[in-house]
Amino acid sequence: MNKTDLSNILAAETGMSKVMAERTINIVIQTIMDKCAEGGQVRLLGFGTFGTRQAAKRIARNPQTGAEVVIPARCTPKFTPGNAFKAAVLGD
Numbered sequence: 001m002n003k004t005d006l007s008n009i010l011a012a013e014t015g016m017s018k019v020m021a022e023r024t025i026n027i028v029i030q031t032i033m034d035k036c037a038e039g040g041q042v043r044l045l046g047f048g049t050f051g052t053r054q055a056a057k058r059i060a061r062n063p064q065t066g067a068e069v070v071i072p073a074r075c076t077p078k079f080t081p082g083n084a085f086k087a088a089v090l091g092d
Contacts, residue, residue, distance in 0.1 A: 039052060050077070
């Protein structure tokens with residue numbers, strides 16, 4: 001499933017136009033990304049929590065040369081599924 005499929009389902013279930021459904025999905029996605037970029041979290045009860053985590057600085061190796069490369073600390077996106085989502089995936 002992709003975003004177009006999702007917007008088609010939203011349009012069919014709500015009676016809104018496909019254009020409005022796609023626009024709504026885009027607004028939701030952009031809002032989640034903006035809030036996480038600010039360092040916040042978005043919690044959707046039963047679905048999960050979108051947020052960020054801090055990845056520590058680490059040393060890796062270049063596989064071609066074997067030279068050590070320092071990968072700086074950075075903020076990465078994180079999603080933690082909610083209990084209802086986990087149960088749905090597991091078939092409980």
